[in-house]
Amino acid sequence: MTPAIRVQREPFDATAEASALTDGRTDIGAVVTFTGLCRDEGGRLAELNLEHYPGMAEAEMGRVADEASQRWPLLGLTIVHRYGPIRPGEPIVLVATASSHRAAAFEAAEFLMDYLKSHAPFWKKELLAEGSEGDWVDAKREDERALARW
Amino acid sequence: MRALYFAWVRERIGKAEEELAPPAEVATIGDMIDWLKTRGEEYAYAFENGRSIRAAIDRTHVKHDAPISGAREIAFFPPMTGG
Numbered sequence: 001m002t003p004a005i006r007v008q009r010e011p012f013d014a015t016a017e018a019s020a021l022t023d024g025r026t027d028i029g030a031v032v033t034f035t036g037l038c039r040d041e042g043g044r045l046a047e048l049n050l051e052h053y054p055g056m057a058e059a060e061m062g063r064v065a066d067e068a069s070q071r072w073p074l075l076g077l078t079i080v081h082r083y084g085p086i087r088p089g090e091p092i093v094l095v096a097t098a099s100s101h102r103a104a105a106f107e108a109a110e111f112l113m114d115y116l117k118s119h120a121p122f123w124k125k126e127l128l129a130e131g132s133e134g135d136w137v138d139a140k141r142e143d144e145r146a147l148a149r150w
Numbered sequence: 151m152r153a154l155y156f157a158w159v160r161e162r163i164g165k166a167e168e169e170l171a172p173p174a175e176v177a178t179i180g181d182m183i184d185w186l187k188t189r190g191e192e193y194a195y196a197f198e199n200g201r202s203i204r205a206a207i208d209r210t211h212v213k214h215d216a217p218i219s220g221a222r223e224i225a226f227f228p229p230m231t232g233g
Contacts, residue, residue, distance in 0.1 A: 036233055050232070051157055053225060056209035081232060093233050113233055119211065121225075122232025123157035136158050139229035 003065035003077040007057045009084040014094055021076035021098045028075050030102040032109040034095045040088035046129045048137075050092070052083040053121035064115045068097075071111070072104040079112065081122060114146045151218070155196070156227035159203065162196035172218075179205045180214035182224065197226075204229060 006012075014035045022028050038048050061079050069077065076098030086092055095112045099105040118139065126134030154167045176185045183200040186193045197203060205212055206225040218224060 051160075052232075053154070053156055053206070053209075053227070056206055056225070059209050060211070117233035118230055120232040121156065121206070121227065121230055123228065124231045125157070136228065137231045139231050143233075144229075 001069060001074055001076060003062070003069065003079065005058055005061045005065060006078075006080045007052065007054070007061070008080065008082060011082070011090055012080045012094055014091065014096070017078050017080065017094055018096050021078060021096055025075070027100065028098045029100045030105040031076075031096065031098045032102070032105040034093075034109050034113055035091050036093040036113075038086045038088050038090050038092055040129070044129055045088060045126055045134070046131075047088075047127040048086045048092070049125045049127060050083045050086060051123045051125065052081075056121050057081065057083075060120050061116065064112060064119060067115070068108045068112050072097075072099065072108040074099050074104065074108055077108070077112075079116070081116070081120060083122065085127075111150050114143070114150065117143045118147060151221050152223045154223060154225040156225065158228055159196045159226050163192050177217055177219070178214065179207075179212060179216050179218060179224070182218055183214070183226070186226075202229065203227070 014033050018031050018033045065077055078096040080094040082092055095109050097105045097108045124137040128134045153170045155163050160166050172185055176182050183197050187197045204227050207221045208223050
């Protein structure tokens with residue numbers, strides 16, 4: 001199983017990504033897709049701008065994907081992460097896992113998201129609805145703590 | 151070696167990358183942060199909480215005690231906020 005890893009500026013179609021994992025296959029019993037979306041923070045936020053480290057972003061996503069493939073019996077895995085300007089309602093990140101049974105698909109997807117949050121080199125900067133440039137989003141302590149369970 | 155800066159580290163220093171030749175006594179990432187802080191007030195500002203800055207050598211995460219000898223590309227950045 002070779003994970004599909006993509007870093008891209010344009011939006012993605014989560015449904016199409018999940019279908020691509022199962023098309024023509026009869027051995028997959030479970031697909032979990034997680035999509036992280038840009039939210040408007042109660043109307044305060046106009047846009048997120050995601051900066052990334054080209055080259056390392058793909059490398060780190062690949063390392064985390066390999067780790068997940070070793071820990072769970074995955075039959076398919078796709079990770080897509082966007083960069084650049086992203087407006088509220090648009091998708092930011094996709095993790096799709098396929099396996100024979102649901103436990104592996106659920107657990108691997110959660111593991112992947114926990115690790116992407118604090119290991120993939122992306123940084124979010126806010127643009128506020130009032131038109132001014134906001135701050136860089138602070139890393140959350142609970143994101144770091146979430147890794148402890150794995 | 152090539153140094154890369156991201157997010158507010160980049161903004162505070164005022165550049166995204168540069169070629170650097172640190173003196174021989176700069177052996178680790180931690181040493182390099184201390185050395186960078188002496189290069190001007192913009193660097194001192196970027197690394198004022200130097201311990202919280204993350205680093206990567208040749209696109210792999212490293213801790214501050216990691217040796218920098220042989221590194222081609224060293225990146226400095228704040229804790230990541232992807233996902």
